[in-house]
Amino acid sequence: MKTRARIPVLLNTVVVVIYILLQWLEAPLPVLLFIVTVFPLSLVWMVIAILRFDDYKGPELKADEEWGYADKKPEQPGTF
Numbered sequence: 001m002k003t004r005a006r007i008p009v010l011l012n013t014v015v016v017v018i019y020i021l022l023q024w025l026e027a028p029l030p031v032l033l034f035i036v037t038v039f040p041l042s043l044v045w046m047v048i049a050i051l052r053f054d055d056y057k058g059p060e061l062k063a064d065e066e067w068g069y070a071d072k073k074p075e076q077p078g079t080f
Helices: 003-024 029-053
Strands: none
Touching: 003 029
């Protein structure tokens, strides 16, 4: 993962940990509501950053292929 995509992921992780700690410490309700209200916006920012700045390292599909799982070969049986 590139640095520009890593920052929002780490920031969202820190916000979730802080929220859990504040909830455990019985923080005031307006503080918890503020975090719950702002958090979806930071999730959208994270998704956009990952889609824009991270590179896909999987195999490219050929003309007659459909999307599938990159870790399984089509002839390999398995439960999906």
